[in-house]
Amino acid sequence: MTQVLDKPVRTLAPAAGERTARRRALLEWVAVHSLGVAAALFFTLPFVFVFLTSLMSDTQALSRDLVPHTWEWGNYRKVLDTPGFLTWWRNTLMYAGLGTVLTVVSSIPVAYALAKFRFRGRNLALMLVISMMMLPPQVVVIPMYLFWAKQLDLSGTLWPLIVPMAFGDAFSIFLLRQFLTTVPDEYVDAAKVDGCGELRTLVRVVLPMARPGIAAVALFQFFYAWNDYFGPQIYASENPGAWTLSYGLESFKGAHHTDWNLTMAATVLVMAPVILVFFFAQKAFVEGVTLTGVKG
Amino acid sequence: MSGTLTSGRRGGPGSGAGGGTRARRARRAQRALRTFAFMSPWLIGFGVFFAYPLLSTVYFSFMHYDGFTAPSWNGAQNWRYVFAHYPLFWPALRNTLWLVAVMVALRVVFGLGVGLLITKIRTGTGVFRTLFYLPYLAPPVAATMSFAFLLNPGTGPVNSVLERIGVKAPGWFDDPSWSKPALTLLALWGIGDLMVIFMAALLDVPREQYEAAELDGASPWQRFRFVTLPNISPIVMFAVVTGVIQTMQYYTQPLIAGKVASGVIQGAGTQFEPGYPDRSTLTLPQLVYNLGFQRFDHGSACVVALVLFALSTAFTALLMRRRGGLVQAGD
Numbered sequence: 001m002t003q004v005l006d007k008p009v010r011t012l013a014p015a016a017g018e019r020t021a022r023r024r025a026l027l028e029w030v031a032v033h034s035l036g037v038a039a040a041l042f043f044t045l046p047f048v049f050v051f052l053t054s055l056m057s058d059t060q061a062l063s064r065d066l067v068p069h070t071w072e073w074g075n076y077r078k079v080l081d082t083p084g085f086l087t088w089w090r091n092t093l094m095y096a097g098l099g100t101v102l103t104v105v106s107s108i109p110v111a112y113a114l115a116k117f118r119f120r121g122r123n124l125a126l127m128l129v130i131s132m133m134m135l136p137p138q139v140v141v142i143p144m145y146l147f148w149a150k151q152l153d154l155s156g157t158l159w160p161l162i163v164p165m166a167f168g169d170a171f172s173i174f175l176l177r178q179f180l181t182t183v184p185d186e187y188v189d190a191a192k193v194d195g196c197g198e199l200r201t202l203v204r205v206v207l208p209m210a211r212p213g214i215a216a217v218a219l220f221q222f223f224y225a226w227n228d229y230f231g232p233q234i235y236a237s238e239n240p241g242a243w244t245l246s247y248g249l250e251s252f253k254g255a256h257h258t259d260w261n262l263t264m265a266a267t268v269l270v271m272a273p274v275i276l277v278f279f280f281a282q283k284a285f286v287e288g289v290t291l292t293g294v295k296g
Numbered sequence: 297m298s299g300t301l302t303s304g305r306r307g308g309p310g311s312g313a314g315g316g317t318r319a320r321r322a323r324r325a326q327r328a329l330r331t332f333a334f335m336s337p338w339l340i341g342f343g344v345f346f347a348y349p350l351l352s353t354v355y356f357s358f359m360h361y362d363g364f365t366a367p368s369w370n371g372a373q374n375w376r377y378v379f380a381h382y383p384l385f386w387p388a389l390r391n392t393l394w395l396v397a398v399m400v401a402l403r404v405v406f407g408l409g410v411g412l413l414i415t416k417i418r419t420g421t422g423v424f425r426t427l428f429y430l431p432y433l434a435p436p437v438a439a440t441m442s443f444a445f446l447l448n449p450g451t452g453p454v455n456s457v458l459e460r461i462g463v464k465a466p467g468w469f470d471d472p473s474w475s476k477p478a479l480t481l482l483a484l485w486g487i488g489d490l491m492v493i494f495m496a497a498l499l500d501v502p503r504e505q506y507e508a509a510e511l512d513g514a515s516p517w518q519r520f521r522f523v524t525l526p527n528i529s530p531i532v533m534f535a536v537v538t539g540v541i542q543t544m545q546y547y548t549q550p551l552i553a554g555k556v557a558s559g560v561i562q563g564a565g566t567q568f569e570p571g572y573p574d575r576s577t578l579t580l581p582q583l584v585y586n587l588g589f590q591r592f593d594h595g596s597a598c599v600v601a602l603v604l605f606a607l608s609t610a611f612t613a614l615l616m617r618r619r620g621g622l623v624q625a626g627d
Contacts, residue, residue, distance in 0.1 A: 032416045039410060040427045046485065047430070049453045050442045064456040106337040113334035119327075125335070127616065132346055134612040136545040138584040139605045142594050143352035144345070146363070167341030198330055227435040229548040230581075234589070246437045253441065253556050260445050270438045278433050282426070286492055 047271075054265035061261035075265040079252075084240055085266070088248040095158050095232075095244055096225035102165040103172050103221045104214060110168045111176035112202050116188060126177070132170035137230060145234055156239035161231045165221075172217045175288065179213030180206065216288025219281055226274060245270045350605070357598035364592075374595040378603075382596065384571065384586065388578040391476065391550075392543060395579070399480045400539035404532060407490025414491065415498050425495075432488025440552040443482045444469055448557070469557035472576040479549055479577065490535055497531040498524065537615040543579075544608045550577035580604050 053061060054075055056068040079085060113119075114126055149155035183206055191201040207214070229246050236242040243251075252266045332339075357374055361367035378385050410428055417424050431439065446454050447468035455465035468478040505523045514522065525532075554572035570586055571578035580600060588597030 028416075029418065032413065033419060035413055036417050036424050039413060040424060043427050043431050043485065046442055046446055049446055053445065053453075062451060064451050064453075066453050066456065106341075109334040110338040113331055117327075117331050117334070119331045125338075128342065129338070130616060131609065131612055132342070134541050134608055134615070135346075136547075136581055136604050136608055138545075138547070138581040139601045139608075140346065140349035140353060141584060142356060142588050142597050142601060143349035145588070146594075147349070150363075164341065164345050166337070167345065168338035173338060198334075223433070223435075227437070227548075229437050229552070230585075233585075246435055249437050249441065250552060250555065253444075253559075260448075260451065263441065264445060267438045267441050271434050274433050274435060275430065278430075286429070 050264050051268060053260055054262075054268050056261045058259060058261060061259060072261070075261055076269070079262055079265045079269060082252075082266075084243065084248060087241060088243050088245045091158060091236075091242060092226060092244040092246070095162060095228075096222045099162050099165045099225045100218050100221045102162065103169045104218050106166050106168045107172040107176055107217065108207070108214070109202070111173045111180055112206065114173065114177045115180035115183075116185070116206075126174075129170045129173050129177075133174055141230075141234060148235065155235055157242050158232065158236055158244070160235045161225075161228070169221065172221060175217050175220070176210070176213055179210050179216075183209050212284055212287055215281060215284035219277070219284060220288060222277070223274060353598045353601050353605075356595055357602055359595050361594040362592045363594060367595075370595070374593075374599045378596050378599045382583075382587075384575065384578055384583055385600070387571065387575040388580050388583050391576065391578050392546075392580055394476055395479075395543045395546060396540055398476070399483050400536060400543055402480060403483055403487065403490060403539055404535045406484050407487050407535060408494050408528075408532070410487055410491045411494030411498055414495055428491055429488035432486045434486065436548040437552055439482060439486065440549045441556060443478065443485075444553055444556040447478055447481075469553050469577075470573055472574040475553065475557075475573060475576045479553060482549060482553075493531060493535065494528070497528040501527040534615070537611055540611050541608055541615070544604060544611070545581060546579045547581040550579050551582055553577055580607075 049066065052067055055071045055073065056065070056075075057070055057072050060069060114122060114129070144160070145155070148160035152160075154160050187205055187209070188201055191205040196204065226244075227246055228244070232242075232244045232247040236244070236247065240248075249266055249270050252263045356367065358369065358371060359367040360370040360373065414421065414425055414428065434442070446452050449455055449465065449467050449470055452468075455468075458465040466474040466477075468474050501524060505527070506519060509519045509523050551570060554570060554577045555568055558568070558572040568590075570582040581604065583600045584597050584604070587593045587600060
C-alpha cells in the first residue's frame with residue numbers, strides 16, 4: 001500500500017534515511033509477497049486436491065487421505081470409457097464451436113452499426129442490447145420452451161440453444177461495439193473515399209483492426225456454451241445422447257455414488273480444455289474482461 | 297421497431313432548406329436500408345427471442361396451463377399462489393437478499409483487496425496474476441463439484457485438515473446455516489473477473505495524486521481513503537451493481553451444490569426438491585424450473601419469471617444511470 005519503493009523520504013542525514021527507507025522497502029516486499037503466496041495457495045490448492053483425489057484408488061477415495069498411495073492413472077481411462085462421455089464431448093464441441101461462429105458472424109454487423117452509423121433510435125437500441133445482456137435466461141424460458149418443444153418438436157436436441165446464436169448475442173454485440181468505437185473514424189472515411197462499400201470497409205479495414213475484440217468475444221462465447229448448464233437442462237435432459245459435458249458431469253456423482261475419485265477425474269477432464277485454451281489466449285481474454293468494466 | 301431505427305428517413309424535411317431533391321432522398325433511403333440490413337440479425341433476435349417471449353410470459357402469468365390441456369384464463373390466481381401459498385418463494389427471496397448482502401459485498405471487498413495486492417507484487421507478477429485468475433475459468437458445474445468434494449464432511453480434505461488442527465469442522469453444504477457461506481467461499485475463489493477490473497482501475501489512478509498526498513504527510517490508509525477510493529469509486533459501483541444482477545441469475549452453483557450434497561441421482565424426470573439442505577440454497581431462477589418443469593405449472597413459473605425480470609431491470613436501470621459512460625462510450 002505504501003509507495004516507499006519509488007520515493008524514499010530524505011529528512012535525516014542521507015545515509016541513515018536511505019538505510020531506513022531500504023529496510024522499510026524490504027519489509028514491505030516480504031509482507032506483500034507473503035500475502036501473495038497465501039492468496040496463491042487459496043486459489044490453487046482446490047485444483048491440487050481435486051487432481052490428487054482423481055488419482056486415488058477406489059478404496060482410498062473413501063478415506064481421509066490427502067495424497068494417493070498408488071497413482072491410478074487408469075481412473076481417467078475409466079471415465080473416458082464411460083458410456084456417453086465421448087458423446088458429451090462431441091455435443092459440447094458442437095454447441096460451443098458452432099455457437100461461437102454463429103454468434104461472431106451475426107454480432108459483428110450489429111455492433112458495427114451501433115458503433116459507426118448515425119441513425120435515429122441508436123441509443124434506444126443500445127439500451128435494449130444492454131437490458132437483454134443483463135436479463136436472466138429464466139425470464140423468457142417458459143414461452144421459449146413451448147415454442148421449441150411444442151411447435152418445432154426440437155426438445156431433446158441442442159438446436160434450441162444453437163439457432164438463436166445466429167441472431168446476435170447481446171453481450172457479444174455490446175463488447176464488440178465497445179471495441180469498434182475505438183477504431184478511428186478516419187480509417188472508415190478513407191476506405192469510403194477509396195470507393196469501398198459499407199461491407200467492404202467493414203471486412204477489409206475495420207475487422208483487421210478489431211481482431212483482439214473479436215478474439216475476446218469468441219472466447220467468452222465459447223466458454224459460455226461450454227459452461228452452460230441451464231440450457232442443456234431445459235432442452236436436452238430427456239435425451240442423454242444430446243447431453244453436454246457440463247450437464248453430464250453431474251450424473252457422474254449419481255452413477256458412481258461414492259466414488260469421488262472418478263467424479264474428480266471427470267471434473268478435471270471438463271476443466272482442462274478451458275484452462276488450456278486460456279493459456280493460449282490469455283491476453284485477449286484479460287483484455288476482454290477489462291473492456292466489460294472499465295472502458296466505455 | 298424498424299421505424300425508430302431506420303436512419304435519416306425523418307430527418308426533418310422542413311429543415312432541409314430546399315432539400316428533398318430526388319437524389320438526396322434516394323441517398324437517405326439507401327442509408328436507412330443499409331442500417332436496417334446491418335441491424336437485422338439483432339432485430340429478428342430481439343423480436344423472436346426477447347419481445348415475443350416476454351409478452352408471452354406476461355400472458356401466461358394470467359393463465360392456467362400445465363402444458364398438456366389448453367391454457368385457460370384464471371385471473372390473478374397464479375400471482376396469489378406464488379406470493380401467498382407457494383412455500384419456496386419467500387425462502388428463495390430471503391436467500392437472494394442474504395447473497396446480495398454478504399456474497400456481493402465480500403466479493404467486492406475481496407476483489408479490491410486482491411487487485412491491490414497484485415498491483416503491489418513486484419516479483420513474479422505474471423505468475424501470481426495467472427494463478428489468481430485461473431479459478432474464475434473453472435466451469436461452474438466443475439467448480440461446484442470440486443467444492444462439494446473439498447468441503448464434504450465425510451472425506452473432504454478441508455475438514456480433514458481442520459480436524460487435524462483441532463477445529464470443529466462445519467457441515468458446509470449439508471448444514472442449512474453453512475451452505476450459503478460455502479457458496480460464498482466458492483464465489484470468492486472465482487474472483488478473477490473482479491480482480492482484473494479493479495487492477496486496471498487501480499493502475500489508472502494518476503500517480504501525481506499519490507505523490508502530492510505523500511508530500512502532505514498522508515498515511516497509507518489516508519492515501520487509500522482519499523486518493524485511491526474516490527478515483528475508483530465508479531468501478532466499485534459497477535462491481536456492486538453487476539454483482540447484484542449476477543445474484544439474480546445465480547442458478548447453477550446452488551443447484552449443483554444442493555444436488556450433489558443431497559446425493560440425488562440425475563436423470564429424466566428426477567424429482568429433486570431444490571434448496572437442499574432445508575431450502576437454504578434456493579434462488580429465484582430455481583423456482584422457475586421447479587414450477588415450470590417439475591410441477592408443470594407454467595402460469596406460476598411465469599409469475600416468478602416476471603418478478604425476476606422486474607428485479608434485474610431495476611438494477612440494470614441503476615447501472616445505466618450511475619454509469620452513463622457505459623452507454624456513451626468513445627465519443
